Amino acid sequence: MIQITDEILNKYLDGELSREDTEQVKSALLNSDEIRRKFSALKLVHTKLSSLKEDEVSPSFTQNLMIQIIKKSSVPRQQKYFIVSVATFITLLCLVIFGFSISAVISATPSSIGDSKSVFDSFSNLSEGLVKSIKQLFSGAGLSIICSIFSIIVLISGYFFFEMQKRAKASLSNGQQL
């Protein structure tokens, strides 16, 4: 015979007892006023708890949250676009310089590649020509032009970068205030 404790009554309420124990609890409920009283109160608590209603957040909760989320997610996207555009610009500039050097080499080395000289010689001629034309490009007026272009790019990039950081900070603080 099991002892009808509070734990047993809770398990009976949740249907967690074995068939044999369930029968014993049923018979105890029939024979004892005290156990019946305790179980009725427990069942009442269970019923009332089962009908609990949800609390509701303020009506603008979702809207405010989504504004924050969209603002936050747009900041890294802007940074990504910025980095990609700067990288593309620098790559294009390098390609232009490289293309210019190659064309200068080709025009400076006439028909020597087509002669009976070995592939090694023609390759060394080509590389010598490339170095020469790069030297020409990076000396005197050529160097100052390239430096000026890079300085302008750095200045423009710096300006846009700081502006973007400022905007990002402002939008984050606005989002936190919401």
Place this chain on the structure above:
Amino acid sequence: MRNLSDQEIIDSVRKGNDSDYSIIVNRYKNKAFSMLKRMLKNEFESEEVLQDCFLKVYNSLNTFKGEAKFSTWFYRIVYNTALTRLSSQKRKTETEMTSVEDHFNLESEYRSDEIEKKDVNQLIHDTISKLPERYSAVITMFYLNEMRIEEISEVMGISVSNVKVMLHRSRNSLRDLILNSRLAKELI
């Protein structure tokens, strides 16, 4: 429109449809708020913490592998954030207590005439908030969020038997409160 599953919505958000996250927010906001309100005992603070939780969940969506149910993962974040908030405020928290063997006496929370004045619904509603934080979390998850004991144990990081002990103890306290009031004569 068909009711999308949590996983389908998460996949859509991961693909860049940020606005779909509002479906998740609307689905869980009131349930999580009810839990936080009973744990933190403060409506304004609960809404603030809930907002933090949703932002945390959004930022961690890529780390959600789908091994557990989204709801379990979400409520674990909510529960842990609430505990962190409670401990940071140096409130008397359950985490400071040694185990679920700790005692609490709800009757000492009320003057006898206070209980007499309340009806049973109001009494139960008010009393859940007077339970220790972890106990009110168990009650909310079990009854309001209709979560299984196993899920609750996963959320709270404790054993199934400990969850049952907490659930039974909370019910017994509420029962004793009713039995010792005039409500017992009217209702039982």
